Amino acid sequence: MAHKIAVIGGDGTGPEVVAEGLKVLKAVAKKYKFEYTLKEFDFTGKRYLKTGKLVSNEDVEELKTFDAIYLGAVGDPDVKPGIIEHGVLLKLRFALDQYINLRPVILYPNVYTPIRDKGPAEIDFVVVRENTEGLYVGTGGYLKKGSPDEVATQVSVNTRKGVERCLRYAFEYTRKRNKRKQLTLVGKTNVLTYAWDLWERAFHEIGQKDYPDIKREYAHVDATCMWFVKNPEWFDVIVTDNMFGDIITDLGAMIQGGMGIAAGGNINPEGVSMFEPIGGSAPKYTGQNVINPLAAIGAMQMLLEELGESKAAADVEKGIKYACTQMKSMSAGKMGMGTREVGDLVAANL
Ligand code: IPM
Numbered sequence: 001m002a003h004k005i006a007v008i009g010g011d012g013t014g015p016e017v018v019a020e021g022l023k024v025l026k027a028v029a030k031k032y033k034f035e036y037t038l039k040e041f042d043f044t045g046k047r048y049l050k051t052g053k054l055v056s057n058e059d060v061e062e063l064k065t066f067d068a069i070y071l072g073a074v075g076d077p078d079v080k081p082g083i084i085e086h087g088v089l090l091k092l093r094f095a096l097d098q099y100i101n102l103r104p105v106i107l108y109p110n111v112y113t114p115i116r117d118k119g120p121a122e123i124d125f126v127v128v129r130e131n132t133e134g135l136y137v138g139t140g141g142y143l144k145k146g147s148p149d150e151v152a153t154q155v156s157v158n159t160r161k162g163v164e165r166c167l168r169y170a171f172e173y174t175r176k177r178n179k180r181k182q183l184t185l186v187g188k189t190n191v192l193t194y195a196w197d198l199w200e201r202a203f204h205e206i207g208q209k210d211y212p213d214i215k216r217e218y219a220h221v222d223a224t225c226m227w228f229v230k231n232p233e234w235f236d237v238i239v240t241d242n243m244f245g246d247i248i249t250d251l252g253a254m255i256q257g258g259m260g261i262a263a264g265g266n267i268n269p270e271g272v273s274m275f276e277p278i279g280g281s282a283p284k285y286t287g288q289n290v291i292n293p294l295a296a297i298g299a300m301q302m303l304l305e306e307l308g309e310s311k312a313a314a315d316v317e318k319g320i321k322y323a324c325t326q327m328k329s330m331s332a333g334k335m336g337m338g339t340r341e342v343g344d345l346v347a348a349n350l
């Protein structure tokens with residue numbers, strides 16, 4: 001059966017990097033003789049400005065019939081911040097119940113890291129970010145808005161079910177990854193004593209009972225930022241909540257060579273998952289053939305893995321690693337070649 005893939009190019013440089021990922025998909029599909037169909041969805045800031053439309057409930061229902069979703073980027077400088085983020089990206093994550101945000105932090109050979117004296121052997125871990133709860137649920141409100149006595153609250157929602165399914169995914173992932181078999185809970189138990197108490201109790205209960213082979217560690221989120229720079233080799237798999245996961249994976253992206261190479265997956269293990277480069281839409285680079293497509297190609301690698309095309313995924317990684325040896329830098333405009341040339345290079349070296 002052909003894999004049914006939904007494609008959301010999105011805003012800014014999204015469509016350009018997605019085009020390179022699709023180029024690589026075409027090449028591996030030919031090599032491994034699998035079929036796929038693509039359908040594009042126009043969920044962009046431009047369309048919103050023209051029609052007021054974002055992602056509708058009908059769109060969500062249609063997307064549920066696909067095997068995977070491939071996303072470029074969201075965010076248009078002409079639209080007020082928050083509208084597309086909520087109306088497209090968060091809408092899809094929540095409506096499709098993609099409760100895991102999986103973000104590998106891997107330094108490939110020949111890629112520059114600002115962390116001196118650390119190489120590919122030291123920078124190789126994965127962040128499992130809870131993706132449907134925490135501060136992202138939008139619970140809260142105003143009191144006396146606009147007055148000098150204004151109060152704004154933004155509540156972090158952590159359910160036992162939501163925390164538990166995320167933790168279980170992380171434990172399973174750590175076991176399957178089979179490296180150091182070490183799972184680190186990243187939180188803030190010293191200050192946020194309700195939410196992180198729930199996380200910590202569930203972490204140890206589940207770990208003790210069902211994953212005795214996995215070593216459990218805990219680190220505060222602020223200290224984790226320090227360790228990412230000082231001792232990244234300390235980590236194997238990290239599990240954390242939505243907000244902390246958002247923040248630490250930007251730092252993770254930087255130590256693995258930048259936003260140009262950082263990929264991620266929004267995963268619903270029982271449903272439809274969505275794969276994307278973790279950087280934004282980079283509006284100032286749009287249409288110039290200068291943006292790095294490796295993050296989007298890495299997202300395609302994760303998508304192929306999800307579809308069960310493991311050999312094809314491994315080949316895409318090989319192609320990415322080869323491209324890294326030929327590129328001058330991972331940064332937009334400094335790669336020593338264009339967006340399309342990087343895509344060609346990966347596709348030709350699978
Ligand atoms: C990310 C992004 C999103 C997030 C934004 C665009 C809503 O920063 O995918 O990390 O905060 O999750």
Ligand code: MN
Pocket residue numbers: 246247250
């Ligand atoms: Mn982010």
